[in-house]
Amino acid sequence: MRKYLFILVLVCSSVLFGQEVTMNASEIIAFKKQVQTTASATKTITSDFVQYKHLDFLDNDIETSGKLVFKSPDLVKWEYTNPYQYTVVFKEDQLLINDGGTKSNVDIGSSKLFKKLSELIVNSVKGTLFDTADFDVSYLKTNGENKVIFTPKDKKMAGYIASFELLFTKEDATVTEVKMVEPSEDFTRIVFTNRIVNSNVNDAVFTN
Template sequence: MKLKILYMLLFMLPFLSNAQTRKMTTGEVTAFQQSLKRSAQIKTLSADFVQYKHMSFVKQPITSSGKIYLKQPDRFSWSYTAPFQYKMVFRNNKIFIDDQGKKTSMDIGNSKQFEKISRLVSSSMRGSVYDEKEFTVSYFKKGEVNLLKLLPKLNDTKKYIKEIILVFSSSDTQVEEVTLVEPSNDYTRFVLKNRKVNAQINDSVFNL
């Protein structure tokens, strides 16, 4: 059960080619980091998502979709609605799961790995500034689009994550794509749509 949830968590984090990309200049990095700090002040976030799971033994990506809700400081809801129904809620240092009507819960307070990944999930969705003690952070431009690449430094994280790529909207500097590359080079790409920032979110969203 724990391994299944851990992989589901990892799949929440959003592969892009390096073609036509360039590293940001020092000035561009400074300006971009300032925009990340502003994004870190987001109180609520809701969005629809489409997930594309790419695996080496499957020709076409496996596609699913759903909805996310984030409410500071510690509430996060992730729901798959098609082609199956599966919901996870992070609240009060616990994970609550509804797997097509089968409800379970887990205390993640005693698991540093679960806690770290859950923080990484919500931070990625908000585009927060990242701890460079845990990640090697590289900043890129692709046309007008900003890309942020994270390479984990810690061995326990490297077991599950090879690289994380964040793509930011050129219009509002918010995260619009997140890609997780696994050590096997399989990867999962998330595209966020209909993003709403700092809109009111009813607390019932974080219940099962």
């Protein structure tokens, strides 16, 4: 009998551990403060990342990898290095693209989706992530991390992106994962590793 009770406790514990629990008001306030404290001390970030593109009709996710570089206040560079060479730089309302040597510029201001994506990336580092009227925001606790889900209010944007989901460490409220979910439920998940904070980053890194 004790054996069965022990197994039941283990099963129940596993189910509860995997659940997402909504933060209460005081937890949300404390979490926001923690994000802002970390952000205020962050001037630069370099991080490796692995990106998983999930498409319902494929058995396996499409995997790419590279490096993210951020410099305060609003310079962001995504450099894909495997299995192809592709760089995207967010800089002064411009999206600078280098596709294996073929370069192009896109005015972010003319693309609401790119603009919001850029703002989410930058604001997650600056600590102003939650100061937005364009999204409904949900705060959750899950598997030892905190999750924030941004659901766009704008119908046009919602036609492209159903939600943005960010995972934060509980220790210091740094972003460990970004997930962009499409209305079809296909998604792109980006996992960050080998994060280095406040190293010297030259502005030349953000040229196309």
